Amino acid sequence: MVKTFACSFTATNLDARNGIASVVEHLRSLGLQAARVDEVQIALTEAVNNVVEHAYEGKPPGDVRIRAELSPERLWISIQDAGAPFPNGELPEGKPADVTVPADSLPEGGFGWFLIRELASQVQYERAEGSNNLSLCFEIQVTSPPAQV
């Protein structure tokens, strides 16, 4: 059985916070493991932050649409916006930040794509009809031993 739900909000930091909170609530109510929901929340927040900060940069904030599709094995979350495409039409590589540098040279940003790629099992991106469509996949495992069937 596949369960789907969707929400949309304006691409501002505060609306994004509330929109993501509603997605997280929904996932919890569907019985997803709490630790997994935490990871989804981290990755989804980074993806939406990017839309707010980059896709609609220098423009009035447009809409962000989130759609979730939960099957027994995996959760797909798609994030759609009508802002600027990614530079060169490609997703950032998301390299880990170098934390071995002297303290005064430590990075204060650029962690977002690393976190997304670390937490999502698959990332897909499509630019179509003036919209960015980013999809993140999360495996839903029954991890807690012993597995109850």
Place this chain on the structure above:
Amino acid sequence: MSLTTTMTGEAQIVKVNAERIDAAMAIQFKEDMRTETESGPERVILDLSEVQFIDSSGLGAIVAAMKQLGGGRRLDLAGLTPMVEKVFRLTRMDTVFNLYSSLSEATAPAGANS
């Protein structure tokens, strides 16, 4: 964003009275930390026990708060909740800061728990 400062003998404890340090409040946090720690002891302990969620903007703001202390002072982190700890661990920032599971552990006399 609300920060509360307590001075102990050797350290300044700054408690974050917020459930999240995210993109909506990262800049405010950084500025408030600057005001709060403008002068004071060498060691500053950031009490994060109320913070349930942090994103990369919040993480960057904590790094910035550490950097703006300058070379002779240090920022230690105490009371990390599971999600906050996870973000620090994933980004390897757990290797940059001294992390303490609680404020009492952070303020325990050196060697008391070794």
